[in-house]
Amino acid sequence: MLLKGWTKEITRAACRPEAQTVHCIAHLDQHIGEAIPYLNAVLGGYTYVKEPPSVTFRNQGKLISVHEDHIAINALQDADEAEKILLWLQGEINAAWEKRAEITPSFQAAPRPQLMAIVKLLPKTNCKQCGQPSCLVFASLAVEGGKGADDCPALEQDQRKKLEEYLGQFHFD
Ligand code: SF4
Incomplete structure (x- = not known):
């Protein structure tokens, strides 16, 4: 130990x-x-x-x-x-x-999701159904792992899947 x-x-x-x-x-x-x-x-x-x-x-x-x-x-x-x-x-x-x-040691930070890539995958209506003032604010929380595809009720099923797949590439703890 x-x-x-x-x-x-x-x-x-x-x-x-x-x-x-x-x-x-x-x-x-x-x-x-x-x-x-x-x-x-x-x-x-x-x-x-x-x-x-x-x-x-x-x-x-x-x-x-x-x-x-x-x-x-x-x-x-x-x-x-x-x-x-x-x-x-x-x-x-x-x-x-x-x-x-x-284990292969890692000497750099893990890649993070890109804000604008997330915004592109959102409905961009700023409808506030998620409790956030805009899609941009929602995306900034998603960058940190604080929001996911299931937190945007306005997403259609295929859009939701795309956002899930995109965020799924990154490691959040
Ligand atoms: S619910 Fe979805 S579409 Fe509406 S503001 Fe939040 S992130 Fe944007």
């Missing part, structure tokens, strides 16, 4: 003391830099930095950055939620490291 433990530091944004969410920095007991390209290959990082290595994911509305000696997670409800995400990440990091002989 590569990553065995950590010490959590939970903070509330100093500039927004009224904020309902907290931020967590987990200081890792082991350095995991060598595992990061394998983790990136498995989870499809949103951004990747080569030196020093770090990868950032979006998961359940949170931004999670994995560095060689710490992990940062934002927009958390509390320390318990931070612990759950850290345990999940520990499993992913250790599994990627143990299976590294079978």
Whole structure:
């Protein structure tokens, strides 16, 4: 097992003391830099930095950055939620490291859907049935994985299938 433990530091944004969410920095007991390209290959990082290595994911509305000696997670409800995400990440990091002989490491961010490609596949009526003010806003959320074809009720079946196929090429966590 590569990553065995950590010490959590939970903070509330100093500039927004009224904020309902907290931020967590987990200081890792082991350095995991060598595992990061394998983790990136498995989870499809949103951004990747080569030196020093770090990868950032979006998961359940949170931004999670994995560095060689710490992990940062934002927009958390509390320390318990931070612990759950850290345990999940520990499993992913250790599994990627143990299976590294079978994984091609990745040193770049995963490709992302293009905003205008999504807009082209939408009805472009700005009908607001999806709860968004326009198709463009809907598309900007779809780029991040926050909306999918099923969230636009105005799509005809064949249009829905095309949008599903397009978004299906990308990895959202
Ligand atoms: S429901 Fe579909 S067509 Fe209507 S605004 Fe939302 S994305 Fe555009």
